[in-house]
Amino acid sequence: MLTFENVTKNYGNDTAVDALDMTIESGEITVLIGPSGCGKTTTLRMINRLIEPSSGHIYIDGVDIGKTDPVEHRRNIGYVIQQIALFPHMTIAENIALVPTLKKWSEQKKDERVDELLHFVGMPPETFKQRYPHELSGGQQQRIGVIRALAADPDIILMDEPFSALDPITRIALQEELIEMNNTLGKTIVFVTHDIDEALKLAGRIAVMKDGKIVQLDTPENLLRNPAHGFVEEFIGKDRLLRRPELIQVRDIMIAEPVTISPKRTLTQALERMRERKVDSLMVVEKEGRFVGVLTAGDVLDHFGRSMVVSEVVRTNVNRVPEDSNVSEVLAIMSTENVGYVPVVSDENILRGLITRSSLINVLGHGVTNGGGEA
Numbered sequence: 066m067l068t069f070e071n072v073t074k075n076y077g078n079d080t081a082v083d084a085l086d087m088t089i090e091s092g093e094i095t096v097l098i099g100p101s102g103c104g105k106t107t108t109l110r111m112i113n114r115l116i117e118p119s120s121g122h123i124y125i126d127g128v129d130i131g132k133t134d135p136v137e138h139r140r141n142i143g144y145v146i147q148q149i150a151l152f153p154h155m156t157i158a159e160n161i162a163l164v165p166t167l168k169k170w171s172e173q174k175k176d177e178r179v180d181e182l183l184h185f186v187g188m189p190p191e192t193f194k195q196r197y198p199h200e201l202s203g204g205q206q207q208r209i210g211v212i213r214a215l216a217a218d219p220d221i222i223l224m225d226e227p228f229s230a231l232d233p234i235t236r237i238a239l240q241e242e243l244i245e246m247n248n249t250l251g252k253t254i255v256f257v258t259h260d261i262d263e264a265l266k267l268a269g270r271i272a273v274m275k276d277g278k279i280v281q282l283d284t285p286e287n288l289l290r291n292p293a294h295g296f297v298e299e300f301i302g303k304d305r306l307l308r309r310p311e312l313i314q315v316r317d318i319m320i321a322e323p324v325t326i327s328p329k330r331t332l333t334q335a336l337e338r339m340r341e342r343k344v345d346s347l348m349v350v351e352k353e354g355r356f357v358g359v360l361t362a363g364d365v366l367d368h369f370g371r372s373m374v375v376s377e378v379v380r381t382n383v384n385r386v387p388e389d390s391n392v393s394e395v396l397a398i399m400s401t402e403n404v405g406y407v408p409v410v411s412d413e414n415i416l417r418g419l420i421t422r423s424s425l426i427n428v429l430g431h432g433v434t435n436g437g438g439e440a
């Protein structure tokens with residue numbers, strides 16, 4: 066765990082970082098985001114002691130980093146920046162093994178590590194090891210910059226807009242690799258970006274900074290759902306939530322009181338009810354709201370004229386979702402099952418609500434849902 070305690074950095078009369086308190090969990094990607102000049106890089110560089118705080122303390126697992134040897138400290142922390150500077154006269158292998166060399170690893174251990182890391186980012190060692198940086202594309206060089214930061218297996222990796230100079234395809238590839246890497250290696254990563262979409266994609270938690278302070282530190286989901294501050298909302302963009310269906314919970318957009326009917330009612334009564342409430346399907350529920358299934362107008366009409374009751378016609382093999390599932394899961398059900406409605410039920414199978422195509426369209430706009438008819 067990485068803890069900032071009342072950390073301030075002044076330059077003359079200017080305050081770059083202002084009494085910052087922050088806890089960064091181990092094994093997680095924490096993203097620092099905020100407008101230019103808000104103190105992101107300064108915060109990052111205080112972690113590896115390239116900059117010393119004017120006041121306050123930073124702790125790694127309870128140890129005050131101000132009391133460590135700065136050079137040794139820095140070797141245990143990976144650092145990747147935007148303009149990744151590989152050493153032009155060193156081979157790729159030598160570049161990657163920089164810190165291991167400083168740490169006096171054996172040649173064999175270094176060699177194995179270099180191979181392992183190159184494989185990790187999909188660059189065959191036999192092809193790339195002996196090349197020089199100018200013989201690599203920009204994206205490949207940036208990959209080397211990332212794995213170089215990993216070479217000596219540091220627990221903490223600091224990344225300052227590492228992908229912002231890359232073309233979109235390479236950026237996406239490296240973002241995926243970073244997520245994968247974090248999942249498999251469990252590194253603590255502090256990642257600075259200007260790009261809110263990148264932040265939402267990568268972060269376990271996001272710290273939104275302004276004027277040297279943290280305005281909100283939270284999961285992407287909470288940040289979008291409950292921005293703590295007008296600044297956060299504005300910075301993130303209000304429409305952002307709508308473009309991320311996986312962050313919208315079903316309970317927030319469901320029809321909370323769908324039209325229901327008891328299984329004991331007749332089809333005549335069911336049809337009457339549909340007409341009256343202007344719906345083309347009914348949620349069939351027993352006493353206490355226990356969900357039985359769905360009765361559609363089509364099913365009623367197919368059996369109409371015979372004196373049947375709802376329980377004889379109701380469709381019971383209906384996909385249902387819990388309230389805390391997300392809209393993208395519902396979209397998946399609608400498209401694979403080709404249904405226009407998905408009932409929302411509790412753990413005890415009590416009907417809580419209903420999602421229909423039209424309720425989704427209201428929230429997401431027309432671009433997101435396609436195919437099929439209205440519920």
Ligand SMILES: Nc1ncnc2c1ncn2[C@@H]1O[C@H](COP(=O)(O)OP(=O)(O)OP(=O)(O)O)[C@@H](O)[C@H]1O
Nearest residue numbers: 076080081099100101102103104105106107108259
């Ligand atoms: N060496 C320095 N001397 C004086 N002021 C500095 C120095 N380094 C940074 N600053 C100031 O401190 C503030 C924070 O800078 P910092 O580099 O941390 O911002 P940032 O959030 O990383 O910005 P960007 O998104 O543009 O990279 C800025 O106002 C900057 O001008």
Ligand SMILES: [Mg+2]
Nearest residue numbers: 105106107225
């Ligand atoms: Mg910066």
